[in-house]
Amino acid sequence: MAKHLIAAIDEDGAEKIVSGLVEGLSGSTSGSKYGFSYSIAWEFFPGDFELVDAGDIIRLREWHVHTDISFGWSFDLSDILPDVCTPRICVWVPFVGTVCTPRVCIDWPTIGFIIPLPTIISEVSVDFSMKVEHDEVASQWVIKGMVNPLTLDIDIVDYADTAKQLFEDKLDAKLSGIPGIGPYLADAIAWILGTVLDLIDDLFEFLLTALSDSLGLHPVLGIGFELHREDEIFEILSASEPQPAVTVRIADLDAEITSDKELVVSANIAVP
Amino acid sequence: MDRVDNRKLDKYDAYLCRFARPGVYRYRINYLSEGMEEFQAGPEYEIVVEACKGKEPTKKPKEAKQHDIQVVYDAKLCYFHAKPARPEIMAGDLVLWHKPNKEGGAFSVSGLSKDGDTFDSRRLGYATVYMHTFLRSGTYNYTNTHGRGGGKSGTVEVVPMGKDRAKWLERLKKPAVVNYVKGAFTPSKVEIVEGGAVMWTVQDDVNISVVVEPTRRPGKIVKVAIGRAKPAKSQ
Numbered sequence: 001m002a003k004h005l006i007a008a009i010d011e012d013g014a015e016k017i018v019s020g021l022v023e024g025l026s027g028s029t030s031g032s033k034y035g036f037s038y039s040i041a042w043e044f045f046p047g048d049f050e051l052v053d054a055g056d057i058i059r060l061r062e063w064h065v066h067t068d069i070s071f072g073w074s075f076d077l078s079d080i081l082p083d084v085c086t087p088r089i090c091v092w093v094p095f096v097g098t099v100c101t102p103r104v105c106i107d108w109p110t111i112g113f114i115i116p117l118p119t120i121i122s123e124v125s126v127d128f129s130m131k132v133e134h135d136e137v138a139s140q141w142v143i144k145g146m147v148n149p150l151t152l153d154i155d156i157v158d159y160a161d162t163a164k165q166l167f168e169d170k171l172d173a174k175l176s177g178i179p180g181i182g183p184y185l186a187d188a189i190a191w192i193l194g195t196v197l198d199l200i201d202d203l204f205e206f207l208l209t210a211l212s213d214s215l216g217l218h219p220v221l222g223i224g225f226e227l228h229r230e231d232e233i234f235e236i237l238s239a240s241e242p243q244p245a246v247t248v249r250i251a252d253l254d255a256e257i258t259s260d261k262e263l264v265v266s267a268n269i270a271v272p
Numbered sequence: 273m274d275r276v277d278n279r280k281l282d283k284y285d286a287y288l289c290r291f292a293r294p295g296v297y298r299y300r301i302n303y304l305s306e307g308m309e310e311f312q313a314g315p316e317y318e319i320v321v322e323a324c325k326g327k328e329p330t331k332k333p334k335e336a337k338q339h340d341i342q343v344v345y346d347a348k349l350c351y352f353h354a355k356p357a358r359p360e361i362m363a364g365d366l367v368l369w370h371k372p373n374k375e376g377g378a379f380s381v382s383g384l385s386k387d388g389d390t391f392d393s394r395r396l397g398y399a400t401v402y403m404h405t406f407l408r409s410g411t412y413n414y415t416n417t418h419g420r421g422g423g424k425s426g427t428v429e430v431v432p433m434g435k436d437r438a439k440w441l442e443r444l445k446k447p448a449v450v451n452y453v454k455g456a457f458t459p460s461k462v463e464i465v466e467g468g469a470v471m472w473t474v475q476d477d478v479n480i481s482v483v484v485e486p487t488r489r490p491g492k493i494v495k496v497a498i499g500r501a502k503p504a505k506s507q
Contacts, residue, residue, distance in 0.1 A: 086405060086467050089447050093473050096399050097336030101447060101469045102286050102370040104405045179407030180467060183437040 003254070003266035005234075011261045015049040018058060018128075018145070021225055022046070029214055033206050034199045037072040037114075040211055044124075051257045056130040058145050058257075067120040069207060071163065073196070074112025080191055081108045081184055106180040113174060115166045117159055128225075130255045130263075139232040141253040143265065145225055160204040164197050228265075233272055247272050273410050276428075276484040278402040278472070279394040280304065280378035281343075286370035287381060287393040288338070288401040292330050294323040294363045299383020299391070301343055301352040301369075303376065311380055314351045319367060319383075320360040331364025338366040345376025352379055368401075369393070395479035396452075396472065402482055403447075403471040406430040406464060416452070418481040426450060426457035433466040444468050452480050 009017075022044050030039035047062035085105040093099045128145030135142050175181060175188055230250065237246035248269040255265050274284065281287055291297065297319040302311035323329040331337075342355045352371075361367065369381050382392040395418060396402050406412070412428040428448070433440045447469040448462035453476055462470060472482045 086444055086469075087441065089445055089469065091447055091449060091471070093401060093449055093471060094451070095333060095475055096288070096290050096401060096473060097333040097364075097366055098338070099288055099366065099401055099403075099471060100338050100368075101403060101405065101471075102340060102368065102372070104284060104467075105372070106407070106467075107283075107374060180433070182433040182466065183435050183440065186435070 004248075004269045005236075005250075005267040006264060007266075008258075008262045008264045010263075011049070011051045014051055014058065014263045015046075017227060018049065018060070019046045021227070022060070022063065027214060029210060031210075034203050035073065035196075036199070036203050038069065038203065038207060039071075040067065040069050040207060040214075042067045042211065042214075047124075051261045051263060052127075053257045053259045053261070056255070056257045058128040058130070058263075060124065060126045060128075063124040063126075065122045065124055067122065067211065068116070069120070069159070069163075070114055070116040071200075071203060072112065072114040073167070074110055075192065076110040077108035077178070077181075077188065081181070081188060084180055084184075109178065111174050111178070113170045115163065115170060117163055117166070120159060130227075130257065132253050132255050134232075134253075135229075138229075141230045141232065141250055141267075142226055143228045143230075143253070143255045145227055160201050163204065164200050167196065167200060168193060234267075234269070273412070273484070274404065274406050274408050274430075276404050276406075276412055276414055276482065278396055278482045279380065281369070281371065281380060281393055282378050283371050283374050284405040284407060286368055286401075286403045288366055288368040288403070289391045290333075290336065290364065290366050290399040291319065291321045291361060292364055292399070293385070293387065293389055294321050294329060295385040295387055295389065296320055297383050297385045297389070297391075299381055301354055302380045302382060303351055304378045306377070314379075315353075317354045318358045320358065321363050321365075321385075322360060324362050324364065329363055331362055333364070336364050336366050337362070338368055341367060341369045343369055343371040343379055343381075345371075345373065347375060352376060394481070396474050396481065397479050398474055398477050401471050401473045403469050405467065405469045407466060409466050412484045414482050414484045416457075416480040417483045418479055424452075424456055424480075425460075427461040428470050429461065429463040430468070431463060431465050440465060440467065447471060449473065451475050452478075 026043040028039065028041035043066045045064040047060065047064065050059040052059050083105060085103050088100050088103050090098050090100040126147055128147060131144045131146050133142045133144060171189060171192060175185055181188065232250055233247050234250050235245050235247045239245040249272040251268045251270045253265065253267045258264055298316055300316050301314045303314050304311055324331055339359050339361050341359065344353045344355055346353055371379060380393045384390040409430045409432045412430065413425060415425045443465040444467055448464050449471045450462060451458050452472065452474045455476065464470060474480055
């Protein structure tokens with residue numbers, strides 16, 4: 001039986017809607033964990049888009065996600081380095097007398113730095129199945145795309161090794177420039193790396209979870225996102241003084257993709 | 273690079289003066305407020321110099337005893353205290369001022385006696401010593417920027433301490449002494465290890481300063497046209 005109302009949108013129009021939604025997933029988050037501060041920012045870039053009638057599939061291919069991660073670390077060296085003071089040395093100065101230098105103690109600083117990682121570029125290919133739901137609380141019909149299956153792989157845990165190497169390089173450069181550290185440099189580096197490198201692994205495990213949560217990605221369950229919401233009470237004629245608006249109630253709603261590569265939404269209506 | 277400037281003493285500097293004449297010397301520890309170029313006068317302190325008992329009222333240099341005064345910053349009151357506040361010394365003794373901590377920024381000391389004998393750490397005069405403990409390796413070219421003797425210079429070469437602590441401590445036992453005599457720094461070049469000290473002393477009857485000017489990065493020449501170009505002359 002033919003539907004009372006039919007609306008169609010072509011592939012280009014559908015792509016604009018979906019691109020906007022996916023690009024809206026771009027974002028950032030920051031915080032601190034395991035003694036590090038961190039910030040992550042991710043941005044989606046469109047790739048290929050296709051409406052597939054077999055199975056009513058919205059297909060994204062080779063879209064890219066650019067992920068930028070930086071983490072910061074600081075440490076008070078006086079926590080691990082001993083007090084170092086120069087001895088009092090006396091020397092004869094003509095016409096003055098025996099002059100002694102004061103005892104001078106070295107102040108160990110708090111060191112810190114921020115490490116930005118190279119941008120991680122990941123490729124996303126996702127198929128979304130069309131699904132229509134009725135939100136009774138909001139009295140709305142909801143057209144959704146459901147992931148089927150998920151083929152998104154942003155594995156930032158692999159970048160932990162890069163992060164560790166960058167950390168080592170920065171630490172070496174920072175510590176080498178501290179006056180007075182010469183005899184203690186090797187021990188300080190060994191102690192700090194022994195403590196921190198494992199924590200970097202833990203940090204990146206945590207960041208992967210934070211990123212996945214922020215993107216709403218669940219490898220097992222997949223994700224769904226809303227393409228469109230429509231009020232159950234639909235205005236087919238707007239008000240025109242002195243006539244009120246003419247509305248109908250959408251009794252049911254279907255969404256499908258046709259062989260013409262159009263997304264067609266059809267509805268049966270009833271008296272409100 | 274370390275900052276080396278007797279006019280602005282800080283944690284790794286010290287100033288020493290020989291008090292040859294008996295008397296009461298009143299002096300102030302001056303401080304630099306943030307953003308200021310001129311020192312502000314701090315509270316007043318005294319040094320009591322007693323005459324020696326015996327034939328000579330003043331000790332000879334080989335008999336002189338050094339008295340250390342610590343310059344300590346009071347964060348609540350925002351000025352420096354002298355500890356001890358009122359040392360009593362014998363004529364011919366030495367007094368050294370130094371700041372054991374970083375807090376408070378730069379300081380200077382200046383004072384005089386009733387007889388008009390003055391001292392001022394910003395101007396190194398006869399029988400005074402300025403010393404600096406060098407923490408960072410490098411080549412330090414210093415200059416006397418004071419008065420008619422200005423422009424004379426010298427060099428301190430500071431070598432890295434290395435990883436052998438025992439060898440480093442051994443090298444520290446040999447501070448370098450530079451005399452300003454006959455209008456020049458002698459020796460004009462000295463070498464010490466990181467953590468080592470150089471003492472500058474004045475044997476001429478002049479006031480000098482010892483300053484390492486901060487290295488400036490080479491600048492770019494920028495040509496800016498001001499005004500409009502003159503119109504070409506018509507033939």
